[in-house]
Amino acid sequence: MFIVWGRKITRRTVGYVADFCGVCRVPRAFRMTRLGSAGHVYYISFGEGKLVGHQRTCTSCGAFSDADVNAYARVSKSSGPMETLKRETHPGLDEALEQRLALEVRVKTAPHLLSEEERLGLIFSPINLLSPKVERHFATTHMDGGVALAIAGGIGLCFVLPVVGSAISSSYGPPGFLLGLVAGFGLLIWQLIASGPRFMRKEILPLLAKSLAPVKPSEAELERALREFKQAGHKIGKKLTAAQVIEAIRS
Incomplete structure (x- = not known):
């Protein structure tokens, strides 16, 4: 009898955090997901498995990336409102984003005055953030x-x-x-x-x-x-x- 067994990645939502989304270009709520490696038999896993990391996914555009859960004050069970989520999970977000948000103002008011380095960074960023979504699909x-x-x-x-x-x-x-x-x-x-x-x-x-x-x-x-x-x-x-x-x- 042939038995299908091995290990698989398990995913479990643990809550939400506030952070900047490079695709949406504004602070957004992100869903925080626990990634585990669990044994399976016929693709049925038992338990959450050993922790291998966390992943955050923008609740607006769906772009996701690896995340350090310790970078946030806490993980909230609710995704909003945004000001409350920022205060609970990322209280220093506005200060940390001061330069980036100033750049966004320049993008809207005078995009022709951006340096080549700034332009390329703004072009590469959303492509890089959407790339994992494409990789997962294919x-x-x-x-x-x-x-x-x-x-x-x-x-x-x-x-x-x-x-x-x-x-x-x-x-x-x-x-x-x-x-x-x-x-x-x-x-x-x-x-x-x-x-x-x-x-x-x-x-x-x-x-x-x-x-x-x-x-x-x-x-x-x-x-x-x-x-x-x-x-x-x-x-x-x-x-x-x-x-x-x-x-x-x-x-």
């Missing part, structure tokens, strides 16, 4: 609406085509089923391939465009940033083009 196969419709359509074809074939000729029934099976499989493969660009278009591009719009990046600046992420092995640099980002910003 690490496994996801079934979105398009894939679900393809599966349903394939099953439907396997039933409909034999009936249609039999109505024409009794000898066309079995080939109709095979044709439906092949067509359904083709639909599934097509939608699985299309699900990746669909995720980037619906989940990543709008966030990236909203974050970068105040900076008004040029296509050359975006090409440089995405090229560096691609060279570093990040999928976000492979799945997006500068032209796509520019179009999303303008739309």
Whole structure:
């Protein structure tokens, strides 16, 4: 008998903290998640497992990163209101963000006066923060609406085509089923391939465009940033083009 066993990462929400989100460009509530490594049998884990770290996720844009839970005064059970969350979990946040928020004012009032280093930093930051979200998505196969419709359509074809074939000729029934099976499989493969660009278009591009719009990046600046992420092995640099980002910003 073959037994599937090993270790898996477990996740448990432990509360919320206030911090600055580089994608939203303002202080946000972050969901703090405990990451554990637990043994599993047939992917059913037992307990939370050994602590391996914490992760914080912006409750607004969904960008996440590793977190040091000790960097906060405490972790709140509630996510708001923001002023209360800042006071309870990160009382020195406003002071710590003074220079960054001053930079945000300059971005809004005079983006053309930013230095090259400041511009590149503001362009790289949201790409870097959204990169883990892209990596997690493409690490496994996801079934979105398009894939679900393809599966349903394939099953439907396997039933409909034999009936249609039999109505024409009794000898066309079995080939109709095979044709439906092949067509359904083709639909599934097509939608699985299309699900990746669909995720980037619906989940990543709008966030990236909203974050970068105040900076008004040029296509050359975006090409440089995405090229560096691609060279570093990040999928976000492979799945997006500068032209796509520019179009999303303008739309």
